[in-house]
Amino acid sequence: GLFGEDGTVQGLLELAGIPYVGCGVLASSISMDKLYTKIVVEDLGVTQAAYVPVMRHDLKDIEAVVGKVEEKFSYPVFVKPSNAGSSKGVSRAGDGQELMEALVEAGKHDRKILVEEMIVGREIECAVFGGGNAPVEASGVGEILAAAEFYDFDAKYYNSDSRTVVDPVLPEGATERVREAAKAIFQAVDGYGLARVDFFVKKDGGVVFNEINTMPGFTAISMYPMLWEAAGMNKDRLVDRLMEHAMDRGRV
DSSP: OTTTSSSHHHHHHHHHTOOOSSOOHHHHHHHHBHHHHHHHHHTTTOOBOOEEEEEGGGGGGHHHHHHHHHHHOOSOEEEEESBOSTTTTOEEEOSHHHHHHHHHHHHTTOSEEEEEEOOOSEEEEEEEEEETTEEEEEEEEEEEEOSSSSOOHHHHHTOTTOEEEESOOOSTTHHHHHHHHHHHHHHHTTOOEEEEEEEEEOTTSOEEEEEEESSOOOSTTOHHHHHHHHTTOOHHHHHHHHHHHHHTGGGO
16 A cells, blocks of 8 residues: 555665566556546546545535535445555445445545446456566456455455455456556556556446556465466566566666
8 A cells, every 4th residue: 555555665666776577657656546547547548436535625515525526426436545455444335324434434534536437247357477578467357356345354264255266257358458458557557567457347348447556465365366367477586577577677
């Protein structure tokens, strides 16, 4: 989250001349900020959830904010801090009162807030590697089967019923559309090294971008290494490639 994958540590390492794995300052900061990620992706022609941007100071007249949201969307909606990792401060609001509560909660985490339409679809993720002088590669895809109403912090880290499936069967052509969109988004934010790009896939095969994570989890159950392992690259080789790529950064 903040002060880890948002470009601040990356900037410090750049100043110190220390090689590091992963995206640089620009890609890290843009990708951490959901609002600015959306602005970048809008120019790619990739479908994404419609949204209403809200600033913390707008909450002084929270009823006006609720009215603005209700003019554009029907309930339920999702409310997200623009800068927060691991779904911290994210809420699902089913009516005006819940929306007010969600806005206040999101405002505790960031001064920029997104209210998004609800997308009904399967949660699909794709791992990306490369950038700089290296070609951008995309893995196969994986599916999140959340044990909660949505994949919030507790569902990610504490609920053992949440699970992931590698190479799920999707509507015809959806897997390749996810892979191509993931590479395009990674390149658009000036990605380097690694990222996990998250989407929704609708019943009709439509692909909707959700977000990009420039420092994805790397635990035994994390999707990023699982996807590359399914593609034939074990964790040892993946780590070697990431470090080799990091050492090439100064020669890019």
